[in-house]
Amino acid sequence: MIEGAKRFPHVQLKLAREGTAKPATGGGSKRTNPITASNRSDRWGHGNKLKGSVSSIVADWQSSTEERKQEEKPELPPARRIILQVDPDTFDPDKLKGYGIEVIGDLEDGYIIGASANLELTELQKKIKKFLEEERGGGTVPEIWELIDGKRKPELILSPELWNHWDKVQHEQIYTVDVGFACMGAKTKLSDCPTIKDDESIDKYSKKLNRWIEKRDITYQEWDELKSVREEEVIKFVVDDYKGEILSITDGETTRFVELPDSFSCRIQISGKGLKDLVFNFPYIFEVSEPDKFAELVQGQTSSVFTETTFELQPPEPEAPKVCVIDSGIQEKHPLLKVAIDSVNSTCWIPKERDKTADYVGNGGHGTRVAGAILYPRNIPRNGKQQAICWLQNARVLDSHCKLQNKPFPADLIIEIVNFYHVKHNTRIFKL
Template identity: 50%
Template sequence: MDVGISCINIEEQYSKCPKRESCKSDAEFKEKINQWLDKHNLTYEEWDDLYWKREQQLKSFLQNPLYRGEIVTSFAGDEVGISRLPDSFSCRIQILGTGLKDLLLNFPYIFDVSEADEFIAPSVTSNNSESDGEQFQLEAPQPNAPKVCIIDSGIQEIHPQLKVAISSNPYLSQSWVPGETNMTADYCRGGGHGTRVAGAVLYPRGIPQTGRQQAVCWLQNARILDAQNYLPKLLFPPDVLERIINIYYRQTKTRIYNHSIAGILPCRTQSMSSWAAAIDKLSWENDVLFIVAAGNIEARANYVTRPSIFVHIQAGCNYPEYLLESSARVANPAQSFQALTVGSVAHCTYNNPPLSSIAEENHPSAFSCSGPGIWDTIKPEVVEYGGDYVIDSSTPPNFTTPESVSPELIRSTRDGGKAVSADAVGTSFAAPKVTHIAAALEAAFPQESTLLYRALIVQSARLPVWTNNSDANLYHAIRTMGYGIPDINRALGNYPNRVTLTTRGLELIKARQARVYQVKVPEKFLAQGEGFDILIEITLSYVAEPRRTRRNRRKYLSTWLDWTCSKRGEDPVRFLDKVLKDYDAPEETEKDDGLFQWTLGRRQLGKGQTRPNGIDGIVKELSRSTGTVQKDWATIKSYELPKSFCIAVVGHTGWNQDSNAEVPFALAVSFEAVNSSIDVYTSFVEAEAKARTEIKPEQKIQIQQLV
């Protein structure tokens, strides 16, 4: 079992910050603040003492001879490890059932218990043959190209379509599988798993047959799955991820991590798992981006909380309805707030009676897990082409993955077979296609934060056309596909009819502050005679420090952010004043932005609630403000645009009461002329060059164009 142990002093660490009005002078207020901070923030020495005390109490409990308990994996050492969040530590134990019951009922500091997760290997139903691509040649990446760490089952590093992109440093190819620390190859039968994932990073749209192509990145190999494609019980995922970051980031500055591993069951929704919290904390402490697979629903393998597709069909719950069931929720650790979670869509419609694909082209794959995630966050955020199942008309139906519905992938040849084939499906192979975009962004903007990479990937995502048919379709699509399918060209740059404006570098904000940006709209858009549609997209990406004992999204993070827009004709200074004045206003008094009819809006409705007049959002059951990446979009006639408008990023108090605590963020804003050839890019660049207005000396209103 994985257990979470609380390490907080409630009376001191959770006391409220002193208020200015309760003090007679500034000096007295400052003194009280300093006293409160001394109590609120434990030093590393105090934290180590408290951790050691709680660990010894747990060990003493487990040593009862009647329980035969022990800690399988824990985080010892002088430095704070990933299991040791600011309020807790996590470890894996084994214990008899009677001891577990006693632990749950009588150990005062335990707040979370769960069974160790198991990993679902993707289905491989045949050995479909493809050309070995002998006439194609992959060229090595640039020496300073981005590095991508593949956390998986190992890689066949000598594979002809991979070997030139494998880092030559043997220190960057490691195994954490117990008893196999010197074995980094992909030993999974049926063509491997990590090898397929690594290939999808380099070849997101299939392997070329001829010509030459330079690899976008260097691949690094971190093996944690064994030869049966299982995550060994003796491996505690938070511990392994911490060790991987210690090697690949803190020593070689690898910033992108492909994590195509997820549990077999839906993630829990009460508290964040230790696995997902580890990803969140590593993302907070380091400039890294984890790209995580959403998880798979098995065709026939059935679990109590994750019925198979076959069981759903037998029960009369057909595709796509079962994707909205709670049993289809994303798998651990895909609920991580600060990872980018990737689901799967079908890339084609297969119809060859009596065989047909379950999903149609650009619809969510039959096996892809859905949202919302923990605390109603939008998960997965994006989707890519990971294949689909084909069924026949027999009763019960047979499930297959023919070549035409499976993505073309590199295949391990250790146990024979072709070097390239299309015989496996799963979100495992959708995630690395998004990783490819992240690597391309790092190659183009090496000095920028991974927060901007995540923002631009989500900003580039687009839902398929069929989702526009009705609000019900749109709601279903966001539940299953998030913000849609990302596009590498939209993420990397601009078109004549589309421009993306972004912040550059890390922007920092404190709770109870607002950063306001002004966008100047080109005058040529405002003419009444034009009347073309403008698609406006805004994405905010931020990271904050997590606390795992909290069971609320706004208290899980040290500081949480959201964004809002000014109304038509609203002065920037008045807009900033209003944003700060309304900081503590009740949610039900929240008014809409007044300018755009957003798709999601800032507020979501609870069950049985009705939306008051004046609150924005077409899809009322979901909110853009729930996660750490927040996108919304709207279409407006060009002549309805104002001369300028403002966007405010607002900081809100989470668990951290320190008024000086800051969190970083990145913001992206796009304008696109829909079905029009008008030159949006040039118009906005010229307009932005003229618009550099200040609200206050310390508060510039500025958005830079992405070039």
């Protein structure tokens, strides 16, 4: 997965092709995927296959809702999960909003995790009907290859490690997991901030910008309200219904003022029975994973798990690359990090905290985890020796709540940090 996708963890960006670039030849249109082409030519067969899938999914939703009531299982949010396999080259996930489906996760291989508040899938059925009758509005239906009940593919949501042990989950055992929830909703997404055109007057642009700002503020308020509703639904399900515990809630990250955080994540403790119900039936989940192993080591430095570790990290070569971690600071004295820290050049850019470069974020820190992921991208050895691949430079910009201060302006701050480390220390790699 491409690194930039971490801003939107439920939207996985994949490497489509690697090699030497070749200029396009000829003037023809892009080649249609053979599956999509076959679906388009076999209108009756493909349309009726999807129609049958919708009927089966809707019937299953209705029967499972009745079963939950009869068995007095916890009430679910007013939506159900649906999985779509689509043409990965041409299908635009944002079009699903016109089908009445909210995109929860856009995954590799053309799989999309969706959620529908309409338990009849009315808009989707209309699109399929238009495709069958060759009416306008059904043109993208051939790009939808398959419709799958949301309970049938838990491996799309579970991390590989959890999936490998999924059949061993015990109902009464208590598990700690990190769960990601999407909450952008099914409405049209916010457009990019308008830019002024060469022939546009300041007055005209100001009016356009003000309209966009007003729409942005309304969108943000709607997102915040939706996020609050879904957080309450999660708390009710985990804490009230399954007597579990919410250990932490973190908003999805934003990197520019025009971007809305479209997700939040929770670290929860819950019984195996509750975990399975959550994974199979809670509609807004895009990821469930085991807690970060490095964070566990950071939090449990004095625990028996840590003291049993005989691994020794050795300093990098003097001329090894430098990586500047622009984050919440780093626990520089941690045994798994300290020999790789360029502590002489550690800085803090938070006003009134210039002398504090440590990581004060709870649950093992944030910048500390980032530093650990750089040195240990796959796993942390339990024994032996390993030379660090780079020097870590610590530029603290986030406070103990993992928040960025209002001043200075983020873009100016990043420029200042990059200039400081690049000009003075020839640093070329920066991790934001």
